[in-house]
Amino acid sequence: MAHGIGISVTERLAAAVIVDYTVTGNLVVEPDDGGGTNSLIGVPADTIVQRIAALLERLEIKQAPTHVGLALPGIIRNGIVEDSPNLVQFKGLNMQASLAEALSSRFGKLAVSVTNDANAMAAGMAAGRGYLDRLIRLWFLGTGIGFGRYPQADGVWEAGHSIVTLDPKEQFCGCGGKGHLEGIMGLRAMRLRFMDLEPEEVFAQAEAGESRCVEFVKLWHRALAAATATSIHMSGPGKVFVTGPNAKFVSLPLINEYLNEMVKLSPLQSYSVEVVPGSEDENATIGAAVIASQAAQRA
Numbered sequence: 001m002a003h004g005i006g007i008s009v010t011e012r013l014a015a016a017v018i019v020d021y022t023v024t025g026n027l028v029v030e031p032d033d034g035g036g037t038n039s040l041i042g043v044p045a046d047t048i049v050q051r052i053a054a055l056l057e058r059l060e061i062k063q064a065p066t067h068v069g070l071a072l073p074g075i076i077r078n079g080i081v082e083d084s085p086n087l088v089q090f091k092g093l094n095m096q097a098s099l100a101e102a103l104s105s106r107f108g109k110l111a112v113s114v115t116n117d118a119n120a121m122a123a124g125m126a127a128g129r130g131y132l133d134r135l136i137r138l139w140f141l142g143t144g145i146g147f148g149r150y151p152q153a154d155g156v157w158e159a160g161h162s163i164v165t166l167d168p169k170e171q172f173c174g175c176g177g178k179g180h181l182e183g184i185m186g187l188r189a190m191r192l193r194f195m196d197l198e199p200e201e202v203f204a205q206a207e208a209g210e211s212r213c214v215e216f217v218k219l220w221h222r223a224l225a226a227a228t229a230t231s232i233h234m235s236g237p238g239k240v241f242v243t244g245p246n247a248k249f250v251s252l253p254l255i256n257e258y259l260n261e262m263v264k265l266s267p268l269q270s271y272s273v274e275v276v277p278g279s280e281d282e283n284a285t286i287g288a289a290v291i292a293s294q295a296a297q298r299a
């Protein structure tokens with residue numbers, strides 16, 4: 001079985017050797033402080049590339065890898081980061097070429113592929129559950145809202161910026177657009193909306209019946225259901241995963257109740273939503289390696 005390396009660059013760096021769609025040996029992360037803050041904001045892109053190369057030194061690599069996959073937030077095409085709102089220093093960078101060069105002295109020539117982090121997580125989720133033969137969609141609830149799909153398909157797929165409301169006052173999205181899903185669900189957007197409360201407190205106060213928070217929590221779920229319903233109407237039913245640090249706030253019964261109101265066409269009823277908090281690093285590294293391996297086979 002071909003050995004690959006999966007790397008994820010999100011709010012921190014993670015890497016692992018991936019054999020047979022699973023992490024083999026240790027998953028290394030940097031910084032390893034439990035997370036919570038974005039350690040990569042403002043760090044120059046070439047410093048991050050060097051840190052990735054250094055991180056790989058910590059992996060137990062028993063067999064020469066044939067492919068390396070890297071997952072990164074943003075719009076990525078042909079190895080080039082066209083945009084990355086949360087890691088602006090990467091914009092315009094040919095990440096595939098930079099990483100291949102940084103790794104060449106150690107590994108020689110090997111297949112490198114770069115993919116959107118949410119797409120990588122969707123591939124990782126598909127690989128881990130034996131779903132590589134079907135359409136998988138994934139919402140990543142973090143600072144922003146990521147949308148991933150497997151198999152990868154041509155297109156932009158910035159569904160985190162789906163329009164879920166026509167209210168012009170809804171303008172908290174990181175991209176500046178009005179009415180976007182991320183403008184309601186994203187961590188940054190929630191902090192802008194509730195200047196006096198952290199998201200944890202908003203959800204706790206909603207539990208306790210505080211009316212402004214109760215209304216917001218309904219809106220938050222309705223927004224996710226709306227964007228999911230739109231995706232079901234565009235791409236069909238199937239499996240939808242919800243992950244990321246804020247997946248812990250999701251009430252699955254509420255999502256299903258709203259989806260039930262929004263998706264009525266009978267051929268579209270066979271959708272299912274699953275909430276999977278945690279293990280983002282593992283999913284992203286597995287998925288990045290799966291996508292790299294598939295790309296290497298096609299080449």
Ligand SMILES: [Zn+2]
Pocket residue numbers: 160161173174175176177180182183
């Ligand atoms: Zn937006």
